[in-house]
Amino acid sequence: MPMIAVDIMGGDNAPHAIIEGAVRAARCGVPVLLCGVQEAITVALPSDWKELPISFQFCDELIAMDEEPSRAVRKKKNSSLVRAMKVMVDGTADAFFSAGNSGAVLVASVLFSGRVKGIHRPAVGAFLPTKSDSFFCIDIGGNVDCKPEHLYQFALMGHAYVQLAKHIAAPRIALLSNGHEPFKGSDAVKKTYQLLTESPVAFVGNIEARELGKDDLLDVLVCDGFAGNVLLKSIQGTASTLFSWIKDAADRSWWCKTLLWLNRGMFKTIKNRLDYAATGGALLLGVNHPVILAHGCSDARAVENGILFAYRVRKERRVQKFNEKLLALMQDNLSILVDVARKNQGSQPQTPS
Amino acid sequence: MPMIAVDIMGGDNAPHAIIEGAVRAARCGVPVLLCGVQEAITVALPSDWKELPISFQFCDELIAMDEEPSRAVRKKKNSSLVRAMKVMVDGTADAFFSAGNSGAVLVASVLFSGRVKGIHRPAVGAFLPTKSDSFFCIDIGGNVDCKPEHLYQFALMGHAYVQLAKHIAAPRIALLSNGHEPFKGSDAVKKTYQLLTESPVAFVGNIEARELGKDDLLDVLVCDGFAGNVLLKSIQGTASTLFSWIKDAADRSWWCKTLLWLNRGMFKTIKNRLDYAATGGALLLGVNHPVILAHGCSDARAVENGILFAYRVRKERRVQKFNEKLLALMQDNLSILVDVARKNQGSQPQTPS
Structure with a gap:
């Protein structure tokens, strides 16, 4: 056991x-x-x-x-x-x-x-709720200052994990950005957009944080750990602020308080949907x-x-199954990854040791 | 007129x-x-x-x-x-x-x-609500891929704007990050932390997105336009998702629906607090x-x-007054800004033209 x-x-x-x-x-x-x-x-x-x-x-x-x-x-x-x-x-x-x-x-x-062979940076993913479903957000921690090849690998990891966890054959991969257009986003996001366009995963383009609650838009959200952390924690913070406003309003009026008490079952259900403690942890992938x-x-x-x-x-045996899937996927995407590595070798200035 | x-x-x-x-x-x-x-x-x-x-x-x-x-x-x-x-x-x-x-x-x-003399990048700021007050978030648009000196100037602009708009003598400046510790955050955030520690503005350290709804923590939130966009839009998106959950629950039960209808005044007040249309626009600073x-x-x-x-x-004449304040503030912070400029000249690899 x-x-x-x-x-x-x-x-x-x-x-x-x-x-x-x-x-x-x-x-x-x-x-x-x-x-x-x-x-x-x-x-x-x-x-x-x-x-x-x-x-x-x-x-x-x-x-x-x-x-x-x-x-x-x-x-x-x-x-x-x-x-x-x-x-x-x-x-x-x-x-x-x-x-x-x-x-x-x-x-x-x-x-x-x-690390799994070929993976530059392990990443943490978590399912975040939409209106009536969820999407898998990777990375939500640790990896700030990501390069395009890191974000690209997060997409592959998200693809493999959602295939395994949700049995979706071709998970829709979206990239978190500040606009839909390919020229929107940080330099790393723009380059990742190009890489994903050329890759065999089902890339559906950039997505803005405002749209993430809608259903049927995406299965995997790719972002660096800094943006992912801001996103995850602002969802939690906003929900908490809204509930505090509701509580304050109730405290100011016995009428509101009574109505909310009568409706407490509904609010409990809603709170539960955002309750991180219900899962209690996230798996480190890679x-x-x-x-x-x-x-x-x-x-x-x-x-x-x-x-x-x-x-x-x-x-x-989820990690073992996931790693097998990931290795196969990395093999399929090898040409893109090798291209990125070559470009980086050619373009990056050598730092004196 | x-x-x-x-x-x-x-x-x-x-x-x-x-x-x-x-x-x-x-x-x-x-x-x-x-x-x-x-x-x-x-x-x-x-x-x-x-x-x-x-x-x-x-x-x-x-x-x-x-x-x-x-x-x-x-x-x-x-x-x-x-x-x-x-x-x-x-x-x-x-x-x-x-x-x-x-x-x-x-x-x-x-x-x-x-641009205002000395300002590298104009930025967009907006007041975002806390439990019972608000803070000024800068930048919420445009400036992705910011360097420490840009973020530092956003802090100065936020300081000057909040002094003017809220008549606070020493606005508390916080830096959006994925943890409180000085070593948390992207490379740019970590360097900005150091700059702000040395500056005369009232820097209160890093803050996580989850805490932003609390009162009495900060007056100005400094972030790059990418993180600011994610933050702003995820606040809007989360609120919208929560309200859609409430509406769905009401649609499924006449009892919930009746209770919510009786309590509609309270929900309207709460919705109004998050209503971007109530201000309708944000001022470009710099x-x-x-x-x-x-x-x-x-x-x-x-x-x-x-x-x-x-x-x-x-x-x-808000822009004129703001620009006067900003120029004076830039003068006070000149030594830090010059230091940054020198360091950058010394450390950055020369790109071949």
């Missing part, structure tokens, strides 16, 4: 919320391997923990949310994050879960799990093992759901 | 919605100078137009929404957009309004109105004349409000 290595020291609410979430997942029958400082773990465990599928890896360091990722991972070999990653890579555990420093998770994944990243602000419920997600990913 | 030059051929709903909006503004007593194709104008005018402060500049070209801006402006000297810009610059009119190709408006502004850009999808009401906004801007 797949065991999930959990970095219990990572996250705004660590270690308590992480341990509580992991214990809840264990109560659902998912074996968890808690990696962290012994004192922090023992204090937070429930009295009946011995009856649950819980094991431990004790360590004495942690990587804080505000630490510079590369340095932290290289320096803190005995941190909960690095230890959790290592026990997955050495086969003791089968998947990795962390709500900690996402940059550090990315660095540790590349360093210890390793590495060799199942790495699940969660929101820094995850509470126990989000952690529980994130660990259950990691369990399903591993049980369905 | 200030007269507004209106590009009636620009916008998704041009020329009808633009003419209708301009006529409505004229009915409020605002003189408008309609620039466009004669046939398009005469067909759409009401029978009593001669009693209104409406005048004309006829031309025979238009710049379409999907034309490449620089080329279009240089080639189409007799387009409504260029003509409207020119009649403002030559003093026939006092301000410019267009819902057309925003890239072309930017290019024409730089070409004909000219050029020598009042240039107002409107949403491409503006309807007659948005156009009317945009022209009334242009009128107020001109009547209050």
Whole structure:
């Protein structure tokens, strides 16, 4: 049965919320391997923990949310994050879960799990809701300052993942930009537009953030991690602001309050559609093992759901199937990728070493 | 009385919605100078137009929404957009309004109105709502691929504009990023962080898109036009999706529908807070004349409000006052700007001509 290595020291609410979430997942029958400082773990465990599928890896360091990722991972070999990653890579555990420093998770994944052959940069994707469906947004973290070939590879990864997750034969790929026209967008976006036009994936052109809630426009949204982060967090922020306005209006009038209370079922359904905690985590694509990243602000419920997600990913061998698909796709797209590499070699100024 | 030059051929709903909006503004007593194709104008005018402060500049070209801006402006000297810009610059009119190709408006502004001395790139700012107040977001259009010195100048422009518009002595400047830490963000964002730390403006650090709805965090949000566009449009898109979910739920149940109908006043108030058409336009900062850009999808009401906004801007001599403030601020920040310019000269590879 797949065991999930959990970095219990990572996250705004660590270690308590992480341990509580992991214990809840264990109560659902998912074996968890808690990696962290012994004192922090023992204090937070429930009295009946011995009856649950819980094991431990004790360590004495942690990587804080505000630490510079590369340095932290290289320096803190005995941190909960690095230890959790290592026990997955050495086969003791089968998947990795962390709500900690996402940059550090990315660095540790590349360093210890390793990139899929040919992939320049692993990326994080997540399904975001439309009016009555969803699309897969890649990248939502980590990869700022992307080159066209990186964005192009995100498109390939999105294509392969949506084929697998939604059984869509030719997912429609759209590029996030500030206008539909091919000349709109940053330099990298414009060049990616050209690459995608020449590629065999079903490229449907640029799309603006305003249209993303509409149905039937796209299956995969390609963007760099900076724009993806702005998009994801502004969706969450706007929803939260709107609900706060509704709450304020209710607080000012008993009439509004009564009507909203009577209609609470509808609002709960709507809130649930935007609830990140319902999935609890996103899969890192482009590495060799199942790495699940969660929101820094995850509470126990989000952690529980994130660990259950990691369990399903591993049980369905989703990473293995995805990587096979991706490798085949990279082979099909080899000519384009080689062209880009050649052009880059020719045009980029040599930096003196 | 200030007269507004209106590009009636620009916008998704041009020329009808633009003419209708301009006529409505004229009915409020605002003189408008309609620039466009004669046939398009005469067909759409009401029978009593001669009693209104409406005048004309006829031309025979238009710049379409999907034309490449620089080329279009240089080639189409007799387009409504260029003509409207020119009649403002030559003093026939006092301000410019267009819902057309925003890239072309930017290019024409730089070409004909000219940049404020020392400003590299004019930028568009707009107030976005928080829980119970607002912040000024700059840039929301045009300037993709910004260098640190551009973002730094956006901060100075935001500072000066908010001082003027909200009478805040030291507006809090925040930088849009994917995390709070100074090492988060694109290369340009990280370098801008350093510049702002050294500057005399009240820099409060990086901010994530999720926090922007909270009160009392910031007065000015600095970002490049790509991220600003994603932010602005995802706020609009998310609100629209949420309202469509509410409507769908109502359509499925007479009980929900009745409750929502009884509570319609509250929802209308909330919708109004996000209604771009209520302002109708945004001021281009960093050029020598009042240039107002409107949403491409503006309807007659948005156009009317945009022209009334242009009128107020001109009547209050806002551009003149803003430019005076900005020049003084640039003088105070001269040492930082000179440092940046020097570093750039030293570090950037020379491109062979």
